[in-house]
Amino acid sequence: MNDRRLGVYICYCGGNISDYVDCEQVREAVAGEPNVEVAKTTMFACSDATQQEIIDDIQGLDLDGIVVASCSPTLHLMTFRGVAERAGLNPYQYVQVNLREQCSWAHTDLPALASEKAVAMVRAGIAKARYTEPLQKTRIETVPRVLVVGAGITGLRAALALSDLGISVYVAEQQERAGGWVGGFGSMYPHDGQGRELIGSLLTEIERRDNITIYTSAELVEKSGNVGDFSTTLEVSGERITLNVGAIIVATGFDVYQPEAGEYGHGSADVITLPEFKQLVDEGEGPLEYRGKPVRSVAYVYCVGARCQSNGNGYCSRYCCNAAMHAALVAGRRSPGLVQYHLYRDIRTYGKFEKLFEQARREGSVFIKFTEQDPPRVERYNGGNRVTVKDVLTENRELELDTDLVVLITAMEPRINPTLSEVLKIPVGLDGFFKEIHPKLRPVETVIDGVFIAGAAQAPRNSAESAASALSAAAKSAALLKRGFVELEPLIATVDPDVCTWCDDCSTACPYEAIERTPYGDREVAIISEAVCKGCGACAPVCRVGAIDLRGSTDRQIKAMIDAMEVVHV
Amino acid sequence: MASKVDLEFAREVATSEEFNAWACMNCGVCTAVCPLGIALMPRKLFRHTVLGLKDEVLEQRDAIFQCLLCRLCQENCTADVHIAENVRFLRSYIDREVFGLDADPAERKDQYALAHR
Numbered sequence: 001m002n003d004r005r006l007g008v009y010i011c012y013c014g015g016n017i018s019d020y021v022d023c024e025q026v027r028e029a030v031a032g033e034p035n036v037e038v039a040k041t042t043m044f045a046c047s048d049a050t051q052q053e054i055i056d057d058i059q060g061l062d063l064d065g066i067v068v069a070s071c072s073p074t075l076h077l078m079t080f081r082g083v084a085e086r087a088g089l090n091p092y093q094y095v096q097v098n099l100r101e102q103c104s105w106a107h108t109d110l111p112a113l114a115s116e117k118a119v120a121m122v123r124a125g126i127a128k129a130r131y132t133e134p135l136q137k138t139r140i141e142t143v144p145r146v147l148v149v150g151a152g153i154t155g156l157r158a159a160l161a162l163s164d165l166g167i168s169v170y171v172a173e174q175q176e177r178a179g180g181w182v183g184g185f186g187s188m189y190p191h192d193g194q195g196r197e198l199i200g201s202l203l204t205e206i207e208r209r210d211n212i213t214i215y216t217s218a219e220l221v222e223k224s225g226n227v228g229d230f231s232t233t234l235e236v237s238g239e240r241i242t243l244n245v246g247a248i249i250v251a252t253g254f255d256v257y258q259p260e261a262g263e264y265g266h267g268s269a270d271v272i273t274l275p276e277f278k279q280l281v282d283e284g285e286g287p288l289e290y291r292g293k294p295v296r297s298v299a300y301v302y303c304v305g306a307r308c309q310s311n312g313n314g315y316c317s318r319y320c321c322n323a324a325m326h327a328a329l330v331a332g333r334r335s336p337g338l339v340q341y342h343l344y345r346d347i348r349t350y351g352k353f354e355k356l357f358e359q360a361r362r363e364g365s366v367f368i369k370f371t372e373q374d375p376p377r378v379e380r381y382n383g384g385n386r387v388t389v390k391d392v393l394t395e396n397r398e399l400e401l402d403t404d405l406v407v408l409i410t411a412m413e414p415r416i417n418p419t420l421s422e423v424l425k426i427p428v429g430l431d432g433f434f435k436e437i438h439p440k441l442r443p444v445e446t447v448i449d450g451v452f453i454a455g456a457a458q459a460p461r462n463s464a465e466s467a468a469s470a471l472s473a474a475a476k477s478a479a480l481l482k483r484g485f486v487e488l489e490p491l492i493a494t495v496d497p498d499v500c501t502w503c504d505d506c507s508t509a510c511p512y513e514a515i516e517r518t519p520y521g522d523r524e525v526a527i528i529s530e531a532v533c534k535g536c537g538a539c540a541p542v543c544r545v546g547a548i549d550l551r552g553s554t555d556r557q558i559k560a561m562i563d564a565m566e567v568v569h570v
Numbered sequence: 571m572a573s574k575v576d577l578e579f580a581r582e583v584a585t586s587e588e589f590n591a592w593a594c595m596n597c598g599v600c601t602a603v604c605p606l607g608i609a610l611m612p613r614k615l616f617r618h619t620v621l622g623l624k625d626e627v628l629e630q631r632d633a634i635f636q637c638l639l640c641r642l643c644q645e646n647c648t649a650d651v652h653i654a655e656n657v658r659f660l661r662s663y664i665d666r667e668v669f670g671l672d673a674d675p676a677e678r679k680d681q682y683a684l685a686h687r
């Protein structure tokens with residue numbers, strides 16, 4: 001044992017704990033433990049009065065560690081770290097024992113044994129507290145600049161939002177011109193606004209800003225550093241440029257599913273994809289023509305490359321029903337009397353876009369439902385194409401449509417960019433899109449601190465949804481950088497260089513690329529980046545020589561906790 | 571046996587201001603309430619019409635002319651399809667296409683107005 005002076009507080013949680021655990025019995029069992037200067041029970045440890053009492057004890061009894069046995073640390077870890085801090089004690093000298101979720105609530109049917117378990121848990125907490133160390137958060141100054149990768153509607157909108165907040169922005173665009181998909185579109189749903197004009201207005205505004213720089217024909221090839229202070233290298237038309245930024249927003253957008261040759265007649269004359277059809281209706285005026293011939297009838301085949309049960313993309317591409325419906329309306333206006341058959345599996349004109357569906361039907365579009373098991377066939381026939389489809393709504397009657405044009409409503413696909421994924425180390429989901437930490441609560445953050453994702457690089461999205469996520473990523477980047485510094489948790493892994501033999505096992509186990517090798521005397525050893533390590537602990541158990549320890553959960557602490565739990569019945 | 575759609579017929583239906591079966595959601599209430607129990611009427615018939623299955627529509631001309639235009643189906647339609655007017659549209663189409671009676675569309679409109687006075 002050592003000469004630590006600990007305070008132990010056992011909370012009733014207003015009955016949540018004390019109804020099943022005899023808190024007084026627990027207190028008596030641990031009060032005589034070595035190092036325990038004071039052991040108390042309390043109705044609510046989190047109440048202002050008890051917090052003040054703990055502060056008074058720390059100061060009056062000169063305590064150098066406290067244990068609160070109450071609820072989950074998720075709820076009150078920060079509360080009691082704050083108590084320690086206010087009493088002048090390092091907050092990492094505080095240990096929480098989760099008596100409520102892990103004992104009283106779990107064993108409502110066995111109160112006697114629950115009390116026994118509670119004693120063991122509190123003893124383990126005390127054992128852990130004996131070996132706590134004062135730790136300091138690492139403070140990193142942040143650079144008030146952001147790199148946005150991709151100059152589509154998402155990237156440009158994010159850049160403007162950041163500029164509004166006084167943050168300088170570099171935009172890297174792989175293509176020769178900024179604008180992305182939307183920059184090439186004419187009329188778009190739901191308001192018939194021109195895509196080209198939307199992008200034009202963003203670019204005009206960007207030109208007025210002196211804190212936004214757009215690099216075209218540019219690719220991100222290197223990234224080093226950490227949250228708040230990255231060094232990134234762009235290759236711009238063969239030339240390398242190094243940019244120092246505090247955060248990175250990935251807005252690399254999407255690709256369109258390319259049907260295989262023969263898939264729904266793809267490759268045959270007069271069989272085109274949605275982007276090709278969109279271009280056809282966007283360009284020129286008057287009745288539609290394709291390859292010099294008037295288009296008087298169209299068959300659309302929906303869900304091409306999406307919602308596949310077996311192989312292929314399992315997801316719904318989300319934008320295509322609306323985009324197809326809107327293109328059909330524009331086409332119908334250009335070619336009065338255009339006969340339009342929509343061969344669909346399910347129509348998903350969600351939310352306000354339902355009006356597009358209604359309008360398309362009202363303006364003469366006919367909808368034919370097919371099943372994935374029995375898809376339409378598109379075959380060459382009589383110099384044109386014949387579409388054969390079984391209409392579920394008409395007793396599975398097989399229909400033959402000899403339309404002038406067949407349009408495959410193709411899905412959105414993740415843009416495969418191995419260099420970017422490799423450079424940024426951000427995870428890609430099973431569907432191939434970049435993955436956020438939490439879809440609801442942290443929708444634009446990735447596991448790499450300071451790297452954000454937005455737009456259709458993350459999931460199938462329409463341009464409005466992409467712009468919304470762009471603003472979200474801009475807000476999160478600004479929230480990070482506006483403060484001027486970031487504080488990093490000290491509960492991370494450490495390497496003892498005198499023990500380490502550099503076998504590479506730890507760096508392979510690390511999911512965050514936080515471990516690198518560094519010279520140490522005449523040897524090489526592992527070094528852990530404090531800013532990149534998340535303290536997950538994956539490296540510690542794989543170390544062959546026991547050189548790695550996790551601050552806050554050291555081997556010594558864990559062993560002491562196990563030993564303490566072995567104790568005897570109450 | 572596959573049925574070939576007639577694109578011209580489909581075009582005439584799609585551009586017609588009188589025929590509005592686009593809203594039909596195939597619920598079948600109309601068929602259930604038909605006092606004549608004409609199985610085809612009007613749900614399947616209208617589906618055939620919007621699809622452009624001209625031959626099959628023409629084959630059903632007896633059923634189309636049997637209809638009493640009682641509008642029981644129309645009153646009960648959940649999608650506000652103007653069923654009786656749609657039947658009139660088909661009758662005049664058959665008059666023209668099969669019997670060669672070129673009814674004056676203006677006159678048809680008058681009858682429609684009269685019926686709704």
